[in-house]
Amino acid sequence: MSLVLLYVLATLDGAFCGYRAAAGRSALIDKRRYYRRALLRGAGLAQIAVALVAVILVFLLAFSSAKPDLIDDLRASSRRALLVYGPYAVVALLAFGVRLLPSVDFRSATSVFVFGPLTALRPLVAFAGVVYAILPAAEVQTRLLGIMVLTLMFGVQLWLDRKAALEREASLPANPSI
Amino acid sequence: MSSDNPEISDLIVDFDPESLARLPVSQAAVVERFQRLGNRRAARVVANMPAKDGFLDAQAVDRLLIRVHWEMQRLAEEFHHGRRLRELLLPGIHVLRMRGIGAPIRVVDVGCGTGYAIRWLAMHGALGDDVELIGADYNPALVHEAERLAAIERLRCRFVTANVFRLRQPGHVLFTTGVVHHFRGESLVDFFSEHNRSGAQAFFHSDFQPTPLAPLASWFFHVLRMRTALARHDGVLSVVRAYSAQQLLDAARRGAPGFLCGTYGSRIWNTPMPRVFHTLVGIRPELREGFLDALGWRRHRMGDIR
Numbered sequence: 001m002s003l004v005l006l007y008v009l010a011t012l013d014g015a016f017c018g019y020r021a022a023a024g025r026s027a028l029i030d031k032r033r034y035y036r037r038a039l040l041r042g043a044g045l046a047q048i049a050v051a052l053v054a055v056i057l058v059f060l061l062a063f064s065s066a067k068p069d070l071i072d073d074l075r076a077s078s079r080r081a082l083l084v085y086g087p088y089a090v091v092a093l094l095a096f097g098v099r100l101l102p103s104v105d106f107r108s109a110t111s112v113f114v115f116g117p118l119t120a121l122r123p124l125v126a127f128a129g130v131v132y133a134i135l136p137a138a139e140v141q142t143r144l145l146g147i148m149v150l151t152l153m154f155g156v157q158l159w160l161d162r163k164a165a166l167e168r169e170a171s172l173p174a175n176p177s178i
Numbered sequence: 179m180s181s182d183n184p185e186i187s188d189l190i191v192d193f194d195p196e197s198l199a200r201l202p203v204s205q206a207a208v209v210e211r212f213q214r215l216g217n218r219r220a221a222r223v224v225a226n227m228p229a230k231d232g233f234l235d236a237q238a239v240d241r242l243l244i245r246v247h248w249e250m251q252r253l254a255e256e257f258h259h260g261r262r263l264r265e266l267l268l269p270g271i272h273v274l275r276m277r278g279i280g281a282p283i284r285v286v287d288v289g290c291g292t293g294y295a296i297r298w299l300a301m302h303g304a305l306g307d308d309v310e311l312i313g314a315d316y317n318p319a320l321v322h323e324a325e326r327l328a329a330i331e332r333l334r335c336r337f338v339t340a341n342v343f344r345l346r347q348p349g350h351v352l353f354t355t356g357v358v359h360h361f362r363g364e365s366l367v368d369f370f371s372e373h374n375r376s377g378a379q380a381f382f383h384s385d386f387q388p389t390p391l392a393p394l395a396s397w398f399f400h401v402l403r404m405r406t407a408l409a410r411h412d413g414v415l416s417v418v419r420a421y422s423a424q425q426l427l428d429a430a431r432r433g434a435p436g437f438l439c440g441t442y443g444s445r446i447w448n449t450p451m452p453r454v455f456h457t458l459v460g461i462r463p464e465l466r467e468g469f470l471d472a473l474g475w476r477r478h479r480m481g482d483i484r
Contacts, residue, residue, distance in 0.1 A: 024252035024403060027292055027327050029301045104258035105446055108454070111256040112399065119402050165405075168248070173326060176240040176319040177200075 002078040009085050010153075011046050016092075017157045018042020020119065021164035026171075042160055049152040056148060060141045073142045077133040081146075084129035092118055126153045179217070179393075181419045185412040186212075186220050187246070188360060190227065190239050193316045198339060200318075202233040223407045240319035246409045247292040247320060250356075253403065253413075257454060259355060260298035263384065264305075266442060266457060269472030270351050270380045271305055273465045279350055279379065281308035286349030288342045289357040290315050293324030293335070300333035311335035312349065314342045348377040358383045358426065358458070359419045366421070370433025373460065380469070381437070381460040386420035387444060389452045393417050423481070426458045438463050440483030448478070459483065 022038035057074075064070045095114035099107050127150065134146035189208045192201040205224060212221035227242070228235040254260070267285060274283050285305070287296045290313030300311050313335065315321050324337040342349060352373065361369045373381055386392065396417040400410045421429075423441040430439045437460035444456040459480065461469050470477055 024249045024405065027248045027251050027294070027323075029294075029297050029327075029331055029333070104261050105453070108257045112395070112454075116399060116402050120398075168245075172241060172244060173323060175237060176244055176323060177237045 002075065002082050005082055006078055006085070007050060009082075009089055010050055011043050012089065013153065014046025014049070014156055015039040015043040017160050018045070021157070021160035025164050025168035038160075038164070041163075042156070045156050045160060049156055053145065053149060053152065056145065060145065064141065066139075070139050070141055073137050073139040074145070077137050077142050077146065080136070081129045081133035084125060084132050088118070088121070088125050122157075123154070126150060179415050179418050180215075183215055183217050183220070183415060183419075184211075185360070185415050185419075186223055186408050187243065187412050190224060190234055191236075191243070191317060195341070198316055198341070200236060202236075203239075204232055205229040205234050206232060208234070219407075220411055223411060240317070242406065242408060243317065243320060244292060244323050246406050246412075247294075247323070249404050249406060249409045250413070251292070251294045253399075254294050254298075254355065256403075259384070259455070260295060260302060262443065262455070262457075263295055263353065263355075263382065264299065264303055265476060266382045266459065267299070267303070267305060267351065267353070269469050269474075270382070270461070271309060272472045273468035274350055274379055275306075275308070276468055277465060282310035283308055283351070284310045284312060284347065284349045285351045285353070286342055286345075287311075287313045288352050288354045289360075290324060290337065291317075291320050292327060293321075293337055295353070295355055296335045296337070297324070297328050297331070297333050300328065300335040301331065313337040314340050314345070316341070343372040343376050350378060351380045351382070352376075352378050353382040353384070355384050356386065356416060358385050359416055359421055362419075366429045367433040370430045370460075374434040374436045379462050379465060381458075382442075383426070383458040383460075384455050385426075385458075386417045387452050387454060387456040388417065388420045388422055392420070392454075395454075423456060423458075430458060430460055434460055437461060438466050438483050440481040442481065443479045444481065 018038040018041045019035060021042070022035060026034050028034060061067055061070060091114065095110045098110050101107070130146045130150040134143045137143050137146070189211065190203055192203050193199065194201060205227065208224045209221045212218070212224060228238040271283055271285070285299070287293065290296055293313040296311045296313040299305060305311075311334070313321070313324055314337070316339065318339045321337045321339045328335055328337070338345070342352065358366065358369070386396070393414065397414045400413040404410045404413055423444055427439055427441065430437065439458065439460045442457040442459050443453055445451060446453055461483065466483060470480065470483070473480055
């Protein structure tokens, strides 16, 4: 169950990374299509990252001499990771709920007081979640997997940001002064 | 940062105020000015800009300014600036119709940049077919970009490189967003004097509201949301330079005695909590009652208008 929840959170995080990378890089008024694409791109990249982790996991399990112990260790680690990522995700989702209210003040307030601080906290939360998950872990494979997950979380954001920056540069007028 | 400091974007472009011709800008002079003011960060930003023969490369500057305006648009989107502006424009236009101002009623964004507000109004404003939306700016690169973006989305609005107060067909309603703090000292009063002389019937000037926490909040917001050094620097400085409601009212009443003035939307609901933006409203005396009536349930957001 905790693995499924972590998968859902990874997909959501990827989608939001896509959104953040795209934000401020299009000057159109109607950006529904633009943001839909950005969300899908982020979620899609998260699937690749998850698949990579899954392949490594299968590989580790296949070559482990103490498979049941490793499985137990991985389960305990994922539960600990959820204790950090879960509340963060709940706050973000609740803020989206507030945005449904038809008030520009409420919507602006969620940007300033919730999404802004959550964006600032994301690297810290990503790091804290993995550290809390793997520090008490008994197996070295669990720790390696945790470090790989953390690297992928930052990697996904960096790649999406770079891609969005390149696309923005390409869509700027080549010679604006004419 | 001090409110006496100019913003980087104020100094890296220059236009002849009469002909609007682009004037070359000496990189060394701008860097030296910032250094003299003790603003090393701004000096560094300008020193890193491409230059040719000692003058800032106009094309690179324009590309940078467009990039910055794209980023700034995000701020307007997050604060739902279009909707807030529409709250004032609808009653303003309504009262002009009631007073028999013939079509088209011209609504002009003064210093429109890449035209976000005008383009938003064209797409979502539903102001009526008798309303003409015009964006005006001194910088032709920003105007071209606004035109390009409006054409992509087939929006019914137009943009001009012009001094708004010299337009052959003057605007009936003028508005700005984040512009008035660029006018320092007496030039703010002069800006309002131009309103007084023009055929404008109403104006709505939105800008940051200076509060003790605003610079810190602005710094945090810009660090998170803005990517270019120029946007981060100027965004935070804009808040530092923003005028209080009283300063705006004093300047507007001195410069434009033909208008009744007040501030709109300074507080969130009826609490002492300030909104990030407030709007200076100016309206010709004969339009006052009709405008206040047309505000409807939002009338309580309008301060004393006199």
